[in-house]
Amino acid sequence: MTSSIYSPAADRYENGMKYRRCGRSGILLPEISLGLWHNFGDLNSFANSQAMAHYAFDHGITHFDLANNYGPSNGSAEETFGQIMKKSFLSHRDELFISTKAGHYMWPGPYGEWGSRKNLMASLEQSLKRMNLDYVDIFYSHRYDPDTPLEETLQTLVDIVRQGKALYVGISKYPKEAAKYAFRYLEERNVHCLLYQGRYNLLNQEPEKSGILKQVQKNGTGFIAFSPLAQGLLTDRYINGIPADSRMAQGNTLKEDVLTPHLLQKLKRLNELAQQRGQTLAEMSLAWLLKDELVTSVIVGASSVGQLADNLKAIENTHFSDEELKAIDN
Numbered sequence: 001m002t003s004s005i006y007s008p009a010a011d012r013y014e015n016g017m018k019y020r021r022c023g024r025s026g027i028l029l030p031e032i033s034l035g036l037w038h039n040f041g042d043l044n045s046f047a048n049s050q051a052m053a054h055y056a057f058d059h060g061i062t063h064f065d066l067a068n069n070y071g072p073s074n075g076s077a078e079e080t081f082g083q084i085m086k087k088s089f090l091s092h093r094d095e096l097f098i099s100t101k102a103g104h105y106m107w108p109g110p111y112g113e114w115g116s117r118k119n120l121m122a123s124l125e126q127s128l129k130r131m132n133l134d135y136v137d138i139f140y141s142h143r144y145d146p147d148t149p150l151e152e153t154l155q156t157l158v159d160i161v162r163q164g165k166a167l168y169v170g171i172s173k174y175p176k177e178a179a180k181y182a183f184r185y186l187e188e189r190n191v192h193c194l195l196y197q198g199r200y201n202l203l204n205q206e207p208e209k210s211g212i213l214k215q216v217q218k219n220g221t222g223f224i225a226f227s228p229l230a231q232g233l234l235t236d237r238y239i240n241g242i243p244a245d246s247r248m249a250q251g252n253t254l255k256e257d258v259l260t261p262h263l264l265q266k267l268k269r270l271n272e273l274a275q276q277r278g279q280t281l282a283e284m285s286l287a288w289l290l291k292d293e294l295v296t297s298v299i300v301g302a303s304s305v306g307q308l309a310d311n312l313k314a315i316e317n318t319h320f321s322d323e324e325l326k327a328i329d330n
């Protein structure tokens with residue numbers, strides 16, 4: 001069987017996607033971005049991964065979020081994306097905004113994780129090869145390293161931009177004080193921090209509570225939310241038990257014990273509120289994040305084209321009445 005050549009939808013920028021300016025920058029990002037943490041590894045079906053990437057691009061998703069260690073196995077999501085790049089997206093490279101990151105465990109020995117110059121430089125080289133790219137659009141320090149001098153990590157980000165291996169840089173999960181330091185360090189070297197990537201969803205409102213959202217805004221940096229559906233909890237996936245093909249059933253990054261009777265009750269209540277709004281719980285949860293202009297984009301994960309299609313509908317209604325907001329917070 002010969003595989004057909006992919007040709008993206010001609011109306012991909014006219015079928016509903018909205019784009020938001022990323023802080024004080026020239027970059028616009030789609031309100032919904034696609035993350036490749038799960039479901040793009042070498043254990044997954046390539047055909048399904050490819051179908052999701054095609055569907056995303058066909059619907060105006062220009063931003064694909066990766067990291068060195070996404071898989072499993074480590075690195076295999078980048079390899080999958082590299083194949084999709086070669087087969088489908090090569091002639092559309094300039095329409096894509098592709099990220100990768102380094103900082104979490106990637107290879108054995110003292111240089112395979114955290115924030116050293118050694119780790120970041122070597123990891124980015126590997127990522128570019130796996131993805132069949134000459135450069136990434138944004139490279140992140142994936143997590144704050146309390147033991148490496150922050151200047152070493154940040155200067156490496158600056159040098160990566162100077163080398164042309166990344167157009168922009170960002171930081172992920174940095175505590176507030178470290179983020180403040182990073183913003184200033186980078187700014188003083190004329191390398192603006194384009195994005196702060198943090199966990200933010202209806203069940204974890206830390207970025208708002210800690211003030212990181214405001215701090216990011218003050219710096220003219222965009223905020224991009226990861227795990228906006230709390231890894232699937234904020235969908236109808238677990239309302240009636242744990243499906244065999246779900247992330248929770250795999251038991252790696254989402255454990256069964258988080259689904260307490262109290263949480264389940266809350267999810268059922270949120271599900272009813274979503275239905276009253278004419279949305280699925282997934283749609284309402286994404287819309288709830290997007291109601292705030294400080295959120296540049298939400299990075300969704302999906303295990304099927306159907307889920308991605310559902311998630312894209314969120315942008316049709318991101319308005320909430322005061323009563324709805326109160327009911328959601330209760």
Ligand SMILES: NC(=O)c1ccc[n+]([C@@H]2O[C@H](COP(=O)([O-])OP(=O)(O)OC[C@H]3O[C@@H](n4cnc5c(N)ncnc54)[C@H](OP(=O)(O)O)[C@@H]3O)[C@@H](O)[C@H]2O)c1
Nearest residue numbers: 035036037226227228229230231232235246247282301303
């Ligand atoms: N910077 C960091 O440290 C960091 C950390 C984590 C994630 N991220 C980024 O954020 C991205 C998203 O994270 P995430 O995968 O945890 O996101 P998520 O959107 O919170 O969860 C995705 C999961 O929710 C379920 N789901 C999605 N849409 C659904 C729908 N419409 N209906 C029912 N179920 C649905 C699927 O679970 P099933 O698989 O069970 O179907 C899917 O795999 C990652 O891919 C990565 O790019 C970054």
